[in-house]
Amino acid sequence: MPRPMVQPAARPTAAIVRAFSSDDEYVPGPDGAFAPGKEAETRQVLFNRIAPVYDELNNNLSFGQHWVWKTMTVKWAGPKAGGRALDVCCGSGDLANLLAKAVGPKGEVTGLDFAAEMLADASSREERSRKQGELGRSAPIRWVQGDAMDLPFEASSFDAATMGYGLRNVASIPAALKELHRVLKPGCTAAILDFNNATDPFTDAVQGFFLERLVVPAARRYGLAEEYEYLRPSIKRFPTGPEQERLARQAGFVTARHYPIGFDLMGVLVATKGR
Numbered sequence: 001m002p003r004p005m006v007q008p009a010a011r012p013t014a015a016i017v018r019a020f021s022s023d024d025e026y027v028p029g030p031d032g033a034f035a036p037g038k039e040a041e042t043r044q045v046l047f048n049r050i051a052p053v054y055d056e057l058n059n060n061l062s063f064g065q066h067w068v069w070k071t072m073t074v075k076w077a078g079p080k081a082g083g084r085a086l087d088v089c090c091g092s093g094d095l096a097n098l099l100a101k102a103v104g105p106k107g108e109v110t111g112l113d114f115a116a117e118m119l120a121d122a123s124s125r126e127e128r129s130r131k132q133g134e135l136g137r138s139a140p141i142r143w144v145q146g147d148a149m150d151l152p153f154e155a156s157s158f159d160a161a162t163m164g165y166g167l168r169n170v171a172s173i174p175a176a177l178k179e180l181h182r183v184l185k186p187g188c189t190a191a192i193l194d195f196n197n198a199t200d201p202f203t204d205a206v207q208g209f210f211l212e213r214l215v216v217p218a219a220r221r222y223g224l225a226e227e228y229e230y231l232r233p234s235i236k237r238f239p240t241g242p243e244q245e246r247l248a249r250q251a252g253f254v255t256a257r258h259y260p261i262g263f264d265l266m267g268v269l270v271a272t273k274g275r
């Protein structure tokens, strides 16, 4: 039974809003095709390729710890019961599902991503979880294809926002931070989880060891070594915690704090929009 179509975003944008479910056709919105730039297209291909094994590798390679990091991120975003929450670069939907439980049945959650395969996976996972009663009394989630640098939502639309392992992957970090700031309601918070570009040599060495000796060899068994080899250089060119705080303030956030977590291997940037 196809799910209700998501209404096209009220704000005209190059990105289209598409309804996603495992059994619906992808129906383009009125704005024309979603056409990411060349670099973004390369990343889109990367994430469409890893989508089938993404969750399994995350669970196995982080020894389940990524759920701890994601739970902390959702708490820091400050979702309220009955509120409207957004998960940008939602991928297979982990953070969106945690937000759906946090805002409850009277709330609303939107998961946005530009990779169709990830969104289809997120939608079918949500349906399975609901059938198995794993989502309990949680908000409905709408899955939207769009660009984190050009969000198809009106300004001041959301009470809380998360972004998990997305900021490091977008083509323009300032553009994504500005969009997050724009769509948040005044006084509301975005919590942005990613790897930590650690300045401490020991932490950097541990992170490099895990990525090069554990993660890439494991990914190689799925023919995805190249996709996971991307991780280490992407982390090394990612802004450090203090640099992220500065970028968030430049994007308009009035407060921005970066909290290293997970033995300093990860970090969460918590940024709040002024009233």
Ligand SMILES: C/C(=C\Cc1cc(O)c2ccccc2c1O)CCC[C@H](C)CCC[C@H](C)CCCC(C)C
Pocket (backbone or CB within 6 Å): 050, 057, 058, 059, 061, 062, 063, 065, 066, 165, 168, 169, 207, 210, 211, 215, 227, 228, 230, 231, 262, 265
């Ligand atoms: C959920 C995690 C990573 C998501 C992720 C982000 C990306 O940008 C990718 C790009 C390309 C391919 C894959 C990804 C991707 O999966 C974090 C957990 C999964 C990591 C793959 C494993 C990281 C291991 C830690 C460095 C060490 C963990 C030590 C443990 C806590 C003792």
Ligand SMILES: C[S@@+](CC[C@H](N)C(=O)[O-])C[C@H]1O[C@@H](n2cnc3c(N)ncnc32)[C@H](O)[C@@H]1O
Pocket (backbone or CB within 6 Å): 040, 043, 044, 047, 048, 088, 089, 090, 091, 092, 093, 094, 095, 112, 113, 114, 115, 118, 146, 147, 148, 149, 163, 164, 165, 166, 169, 170, 171
């Ligand atoms: C590593 S995954 C993170 C998924 C999920 N948030 C999680 O925590 O597991 C990064 C996601 O960001 C998406 N992405 C990268 N650049 C994007 C952009 N400009 N707009 C929307 N999604 C983007 C990718 O398609 C991918 O699904």
